[in-house]
Amino acid sequence: MLARMSADSRYGFYEFFCGGGMARLGLGRRWRCDFANDIDPDKLAAYRANFGDDDLRPGDVAGVAPDELPGFADLAWASFPCQDLSLAGPRSGLKGARSGVFYSFWRLIEALQAEGRAPRLIGLENVPGLLTCSGGDDFTALCAALDEGGYRFGALEIDARWFTPQSRPRLFVIALRKDIPIPADLALDDAPGHLSPFHTGAVQRAARRLPEPLKKNWVWWALPVPPRPNETLIHKIExxxxxxxxxxxxxxxxxxxxxxxxxxxxxxxxxxxxxxxxxxxxxxxxxxxxxxxxxxxxxxxxxxxxxxxxxxxxxxxxxxxxxxxxxxxxxTAREYARLMGLPEDYKLPARESAALHLSGDGVSVDVVAFLRENLFEPVLDHARACALAAE
Incomplete structure (x- = not known):
């Protein structure tokens, strides 16, 4: 079984649509998983094989009750289904049966907010097609939900090729509770004057399309440009x-x-x-x-x-x-896993199609680690420092 969180793990998180636990791996040993949920039997079996099932709640997210979410989370992560948002799919958007489960997840966040324990950070991962689906209305609706839920938000389009030899652009919407200060070096004052690696043209156009009240809560997250990886495909194959x-x-x-x-x-x-x-x-x-x-x-x-x-x-x-x-x-399934950043000792499903599905439907471990190091932990550490200074 993969190494558990360290005994001094200082951050807690919930992982929705957890799949095989790739976000958990990217967050690392200083982060404590308090709740994980998925509906796919093969992914759940892989999660148990690698992490145990102490924090795992199988089943449809729509069936999760707020009181099943323990304590207070620094982060709620949700890699919700992309089928209705992908350019290769039917493009039925957040009204579709698959991608629309975002609202079942959001119902839980709203319930936590009502109880005074809304997560400090929300991390949403999906395909870049979310920016343009339904003429941009779906992205606006998602931002409106975050705004009404008490969050500021911004989007980043990050390609896994910055970290591993796979071309895999994905959209990451990162939201922070409005009562939590943002470190000055983690947000730009305005939209970048040029296309940056993560503030792509599609992200900037989507931000410009938002209604004025939502634009006031938009955050241009400032992340460093990572060095290009030295490994290529030939280093990942058998x-x-x-x-x-x-x-x-x-x-x-x-x-x-x-x-x-x-x-x-x-x-x-x-x-x-x-x-x-x-x-x-x-x-x-x-x-x-x-x-x-x-x-x-x-x-x-x-x-x-x-x-x-x-x-x-x-x-x-x-x-x-x-x-x-x-x-x-x-x-091979193991090559798929390597390209997603899964370690060699990660136990894949025995059935090849299930193992391929787990990787092909997952989030890049390396991208989550990049966000953890350069955004999540700096924001949370700054918030704690401000709280201590105010005492």
Whole structure:
């Protein structure tokens, strides 16, 4: 079992839609999990296998009662479902059956507020499509809920590629109770005059669309730009002899399915002196009015954004090129886990599809750790220092 929180853990949190506990891992050993909830049996089994079930409450979040949330939390984290918000989905937004469970989570926060124990911080994670779904109305509705609940808020679009070799942009809405001061160096006075790594054009446009009363509670969180990671995809995949590969015929079929840009990238990879690791997805594209399946490959050192294995086109493949020879195979569940920042001793579900789903549907451990180090802990430590100074 993974290491528990240290005995002197000073921060407490609730983790909603906890999945396999990736936010918990990102928060680290100084943070104490007081409550965790999910509905998926496979994810719950993985959570128990890695952390035990002392703090775990299985089931639909709509069935959780406020008195099941113990004590007082510094942070309530919610990686709520993205299916109705994703650009690849139906875009039914927060009115959809899946993404709409945000309101079941928010009902609990409102109940805690009424009891005088609202969490100091709220961390919401979802796809960037939340910014534009329903013409931006869903994002406005979410910000309005935070405002009415007594929080100031701001959004950051953070790509996991800053920390691990996976292209995985995600939106993080971070809200702080209005009665808690913000350290001067953690918030910009105004919108950045240029596009920053985390205040992307989509974030800035969404902020500008908000009604004036909500804009007054918007926070431009100021985070440092991290150094680029040294590791690339080739450092995260298994040694070539450790895993089975496609037959030459299967590889040939994938190569024949490649679109023109992918074939050009493959030609360049074949010219390399050393081994090159690439990533490939099969996708349905419309060409001349007809749907065709294409294989799209990249050789920039990154994996594509991991997905849940809902169908054949959502499984990612490894493309290995050495001395002009091309081999392909499905990416393994352990490789998925590494790209999400899960440690090697993390116990994945035994069933491969469940293990792939756990990673593809999770939050990057490294991004949560980045937020913890550069935002959550500085804000909370500053609040405690101010409270002590006022005594």
């Amino acid at each position: 040694a070539p002899r450790a895993v089975p590969w496609h037959s030459p015929e299967e590889t040939r079929r994938l190569v024949e399915m490649m679109n023109a840009p992918s074939r050009a990238r493959l030609r360049e990879a074949r010219k390399a002196e050393g081994p090159v690791a690439g990533a490939l997805y099969r996708r349905m594209r419309v060409e001349n009015g007809v749907k065709v399946q294409r294989a799209e490959a990249r050789f920039d050192g990154l994996a594509g954004c991991l997905r849940t294995p809902g169908g054949g086109s959502s499984r990612q493949f490894v493309v290995w090129v050495r001395n002009g020879r091309v081999r392909t195979r499905p990416m």
